[in-house]
Each structure stands twice: as structure tokens, then as C-alpha cells.
Amino acid sequence: MMFNRETEYALRALVHIQLQNYDDRRPGGKEIAQETGAPYYYTAKILQRLVRQGLLCSLKGKGGGFYFDKGKPDLMIRDLILAIEGEKKITGCVFGLTKCDEKHPCPFHDQYAPIREAMARLVSGESIQSVAKKYFLNTVNGSPDKVK
């Protein structure tokens, strides 16, 4: 609920794709939707948008599916959120002021600013790849967790 459904579906789908990619497989939309507990057609639409935006790759036909270009740098969570929800999601003021800063603070500013910064650090410091690796370690020698 921090992010909207589309972002949640995208996060789960991309982590699954990366995890499969590490194993030299390209999952298709059907598998991804199933594994992430998201509606198939909607998942497909979301991933197609990401492909068009150049954040993800895909291959048609038999043996096709979604994958990350190994030549490209890791996909930062921040860039994903920017692509789906826009910048205000990360930088916006809780009170809805278009201009909220030290000089013109909203009544929540002092307390919310560090939270917003922590969130910004999180999404700027982590990528689908770094997060997928964590998830992998977690599910392998820990809780046998499935999504949803």
C-alpha cells in the first residue's frame, strides 16, 4: 500500500524474472503471473510497458519470455518507481504543498523529511538484482516462502 498495485506487481515480477535469469531461463508472462499471484493479462501489459521503456527485454516465440540485458547496469528500484508512478511519489510533501522545504516547511516537514530521505536512500541504493539476490538467499536457507 506504500506503492500502487502496478508497482507491486512489477516489483514481484521483475524479481522473479531476475531469479530465473540467474538460472539461465526466461520466464513467460503466464509463469510470472502465477508465481507472483498477479493477474496474467495485467502482468503482461505492465511488463510490455517496461520493455517499451527499455527497462527490460523480451523475446517472442518458443522459448521466449522476459529477461534483463546483462550488458546493462542493474535496474535501480528508484528508476522503476519513476517509470511507473513518477517523481512525486518519492519527493512529494505529505501535506500536499507543491513547495515544501526548510524555508517553507509544511507542519509535518521536520518529522517527515528524515523518513522521506530514508525511503529515497532505500530505492536509490537497491536494485532488482540486489533485492533478488537477498530473496534467493532467504528462500534457500530459510523460510520456504511463496508470494501472496
Next chain:
Amino acid sequence: MMFNRETEYALRALVHIQLQNYDDRRPGGKEIAQETGAPYYYTAKILQRLVRQGLLCSLKGKGGGFYFDKGKPDLMIRDLILAIEGEKKITGCVFGLTKCDEKHPCPFHDQYAPIREAMARLVSGESIQSVAKKYFLNTVNGSPDKVK
């Protein structure tokens, strides 16, 4: 953008109401909408819902408007968010897992948990009243800030 528009409008409206109340006045929907930069009819609808839910009071007719019951305890930000957006907004998992905790952590859990807790502390520790007082002090001996 952290909260939805309705919550933002409500926050701004309620702070304005409390500020006026401190000055023994009951602002009407028109004034509130103007001061908070929100659409009049929508603001009215939102406030009416809050009145029905018992979080706010109102008086019809000449000299009427919205006000807080001085007999009641302060309206905590948390309760406002619960009334408008529901609990998941505060407690929900970023990855969208219905069950995300220490035992079954999503790949963001370790990093997001402290952020979520800080946010929970903020909304549980502050009320419209406490926030209004801050805003008052701020606008009086500081920036002559207007909303939006």
C-alpha cells in the same frame, strides 16, 4: 503523494479548522476550500464524511461551519488515515505480501521495516491539534506561507 488526495485535503482542511477554532471561529466549507487550495464541493463532501464518522463537528445556518469538540481528545493523524485510507496504508508490505514479517520477510523487509515504524510513530504521536500549533508558530514568526 505519500497519501491520496482525499487525505491531503482532509489534513489541510482540519489544520485550518483547528487554527480558526483557536481563534474562536468556525470556518465554512467555502473558506476552507479557498485557504487550502482544494475544490469546494469535494472538500465539503470529505468533511461531511468526517462529521458522520464523529471525528469532527459542524453547525448549520448563519455563523455555522466546522469545528472540533473541545471535550473530545485530540484527533490523532493515525485515526484520520485509518478513517480515510484504512490500516494497510500504514502497516502494509511494500512488496505486496499479505504476510510479511521477521519469519516471512519480503526482500525489502529489513530495510523498510524501520521506515514503516518511523511513519507509524509519526502518525500515532501527532494530532491535528499538535500539528496546527506547530504550523501556527511557523507562520507567525517565520515564513508567511500559504497552502499550495
Next chain:
DNA sequence: TTATTAAAAGACCTTTTTGTCTTTTAGTGA
């Protein structure tokens, strides 16, 4: 080449959010 597979594209639909407007009800002051 043909059958099969899977993404791409885009139309379409439903629900939720956001916003507007009209009519009714309840107060106030003259």
C-alpha cells in the same frame, strides 16, 4: 514450410478516485 509458441498492440470493460451540482434540512438574525 508449417505448426506452435509467446510477446505486442490495442480495444474494451469495471472499479475506484476525484470532482460537480442540485435539492433538502437546519440553524441564525432581523
Next chain:
DNA sequence: TCACTAAAAGACAAAAAGGTCTTTTAATAA
């Protein structure tokens, strides 16, 4: 009492989010 004021209620509508389906295109394997 009467005029006026302002909230209450609820219908209505536009836009955005969420979701489904069909047709087309591209790739592969047989």
C-alpha cells in the same frame, strides 16, 4: 415569521487505476 445562510444528502460525471480479451507479429522447432 421570514429571509438568509451554511451544512447534509445524494445524484451525477469525469478521470485514473485496475483488469480482460482478441488479433497481430515474431521467433523457434519440427
